[in-house]
Amino acid sequence: MGLRRTSWVQLYALCRRAPLSTAPAAREQPAAGPGAEPVCGPGETARPPVPAVDFGNTQEAYRSRRSWELARSLLVLSLCASPALLARHEQLLHLARKLLGQRLFNTLMKMTFYGQFVAGEDQESIRPLIQHNKAFGVGSILDYGVEEDLTPEEAERTEMESCSSALERDGRGVSKREKQFQAHRAFRDRRDGVTRARTYFCASEAKCDSHMETFLRCIEASGGASEDGFSAIKLTALGRPQFLLQFSDVLTKWRRFFHHVAAEQGKAGLAAVDTKLEVAALQESVVKMGIASRAEIEDWFTAETLGESGTLDLLDWCSLIDSRTELSRQLAVPNTQTGRLEPLLSQFTEEEERQMARVLQRVGVLAEKASQAGVRLMVDAEQTYFQPAISRLTLETQRRFNTERPLVFNTFQCYLRDAYDNVSLDVELARREGWCFGAKLVRGAYMAQERARALEVGYEDPINPTYEATSAVYHRCLDYVLEELKHNARAAVMVASHNEGTVRFTLRRMEELGLHPADRQVYFGQLLGMCDQISFPLGQAGFPVYKYVPYGPVMEVLPYLSRRALENSGVMKGAQRERQLLWQELKRRLCTGSLFHQPA
Numbered sequence: 001m002g003l004r005r006t007s008w009v010q011l012y013a014l015c016r017r018a019p020l021s022t023a024p025a026a027r028e029q030p031a032a033g034p035g036a037e038p039v040c041g042p043g044e045t046a047r048p049p050v051p052a053v054d055f056g057n058t059q060e061a062y063r064s065r066r067s068w069e070l071a072r073s074l075l076v077l078s079l080c081a082s083p084a085l086l087a088r089h090e091q092l093l094h095l096a097r098k099l100l101g102q103r104l105f106n107t108l109m110k111m112t113f114y115g116q117f118v119a120g121e122d123q124e125s126i127r128p129l130i131q132h133n134k135a136f137g138v139g140s141i142l143d144y145g146v147e148e149d150l151t152p153e154e155a156e157r158t159e160m161e162s163c164s165s166a167l168e169r170d171g172r173g174v175s176k177r178e179k180q181f182q183a184h185r186a187f188r189d190r191r192d193g194v195t196r197a198r199t200y201f202c203a204s205e206a207k208c209d210s211h212m213e214t215f216l217r218c219i220e221a222s223g224g225a226s227e228d229g230f231s232a233i234k235l236t237a238l239g240r241p242q243f244l245l246q247f248s249d250v251l252t253k254w255r256r257f258f259h260h261v262a263a264e265q266g267k268a269g270l271a272a273v274d275t276k277l278e279v280a281a282l283q284e285s286v287v288k289m290g291i292a293s294r295a296e297i298e299d300w301f302t303a304e305t306l307g308e309s310g311t312l313d314l315l316d317w318c319s320l321i322d323s324r325t326e327l328s329r330q331l332a333v334p335n336t337q338t339g340r341l342e343p344l345l346s347q348f349t350e351e352e353e354r355q356m357a358r359v360l361q362r363v364g365v366l367a368e369k370a371s372q373a374g375v376r377l378m379v380d381a382e383q384t385y386f387q388p389a390i391s392r393l394t395l396e397t398q399r400r401f402n403t404e405r406p407l408v409f410n411t412f413q414c415y416l417r418d419a420y421d422n423v424s425l426d427v428e429l430a431r432r433e434g435w436c437f438g439a440k441l442v443r444g445a446y447m448a449q450e451r452a453r454a455l456e457v458g459y460e461d462p463i464n465p466t467y468e469a470t471s472a473v474y475h476r477c478l479d480y481v482l483e484e485l486k487h488n489a490r491a492a493v494m495v496a497s498h499n500e501g502t503v504r505f506t507l508r509r510m511e512e513l514g515l516h517p518a519d520r521q522v523y524f525g526q527l528l529g530m531c532d533q534i535s536f537p538l539g540q541a542g543f544p545v546y547k548y549v550p551y552g553p554v555m556e557v558l559p560y561l562s563r564r565a566l567e568n569s570g571v572m573k574g575a576q577r578e579r580q581l582l583w584q585e586l587k588r589r590l591c592t593g594s595l596f597h598q599p600a
């Protein structure tokens, strides 16, 4: 066990050279898949006028659905709206299983919750649904929805072990990580308070490898099921949480240091993308903190790194930190309170360093596979204490694979206070470095858990104070990205929301900016079983729209399903309207004698 001195640049280089065994031969330039976005810019060909989208016309919205499917949706969504039922749903499921036996229970689930939210058990059985939706203009983002059904005790043990380093566990190293980036016993079961997401507990490298194999099969299935599909992955499934926590802490502290110096220079409160530091003063702070010596610093800030301006922004700063600091120094981070550089952890083992390289390798393997299968990869956003690392690793993969078109999409959660900075910095970086920006914008699925954790552990709540603030940030971020799309035909965004107002906002801005649906730069995304009244009118009008399509055996997707039910209970603003529209359409069919409607 020794102190390692590898730089991130070397680490990434190592990953490129040494793909995991399942990886096909390395290929830096991904081939455009069958569903590739046209590289021509908007306005080059004559296009049909964009049809108006009517979200209130239930006859059109539910054209693809039989009446019994509408009745099932109404039943399931109404059950989800009952707080009493939701509070006891786990006990009720358990009881039903005991009374009915496994086979009858499976049948009951397939007729109700599972049938509503899950596409099928495996790659074969989901094909008809995927093809059916496709025929009505709605694509699929495959999401293998299996998670480990651990008991709370097992989840706690696994989480506490996998969130601390070898040295922390055996008591030889004291963690200097901030409270936000340490494992906390009260929040050891990450599934608590999560409404949408699957949860992974990556206890060992073998487990991470097996998750990667699962994702590879999912990418294959996406490629086989449709010509322009997406596949969703989660990075917490591919690396030990302890690494993601440490890396997130490091990234956050370096970023905070930049803002600290900005405040010293009287530039607090500006958007990150607009904050430019005077280099002379920055050099002083860097030397004062012992980050580099005066001699070294001369080397850092050359005319090449600074350009003409003599100032430096956050992106310049991050790339300097990446290229100039050794890994062991990266893990020594500036403490802006004491004004000194502190080791994050007194020692970092060789094995732990290898773990970092392996996460990058695994993501690389998946991106290679996606590129070959003509499938785009969507990296889900997760909890704030993992997210800086997830975003950084995704960014590295985008640099490598988004050379011709956006193959890898990062996810930005707009309920976060720093969402606008995160989005605008990535857009700017892609612009500067010349790779294709690809992003999914969501509001965020972990609100209750994030708030409770911040309160209990004692750090600032990372979530916007109100729903209205989250919506305002969402629209601000979206607007920024749409402006970029107007000038850059190789960038793309997915508006992943069930919110009719947000979808209408997007359609209006697309029209104003001249972004045509045929350019396939703006995608829409909803979850399977939710808000068909938004997805199908969009698809039928020619807008690229996708459903997140989970699949997996009944018992294995149950934990995921039960949280999906929770989402419909209170967090979703449009849940009640959806039930009204379903009821309206059922009544219409009854009155017009079209109850036996056959989707054609």
Ligand SMILES: Cc1cc2nc3c(=O)[nH]c(=O)nc-3n(C[C@H](O)[C@H](O)[C@H](O)COP(=O)(O)OP(=O)(O)OC[C@H]3O[C@@H](n4cnc5c(N)ncnc54)[C@H](O)[C@@H]3O)c2cc1C
Pocket (backbone or CB within 6 Å): 196, 379, 380, 381, 382, 411, 413, 415, 442, 443, 444, 445, 446, 447, 463, 464, 465, 466, 467, 468, 470, 496, 497, 498, 499, 525, 526, 527, 547, 548, 571, 572, 573, 574
């Ligand atoms: C295709 C797709 C992919 C997704 N992928 C991810 C992902 O990778 N990561 C992820 O975290 N989520 C993901 N989600 C879930 C998403 O973040 C939301 O939880 C969900 O879509 C509900 O938001 P909405 O815009 O659809 O609906 P709305 O009803 O308009 O918004 C509800 C959301 O608003 C926010 N909110 C509600 N109340 C408040 C409040 N008081 N203060 C501040 N904010 C509030 C919360 O984020 C809540 O989920 C995905 C959703 C879709 C459709």
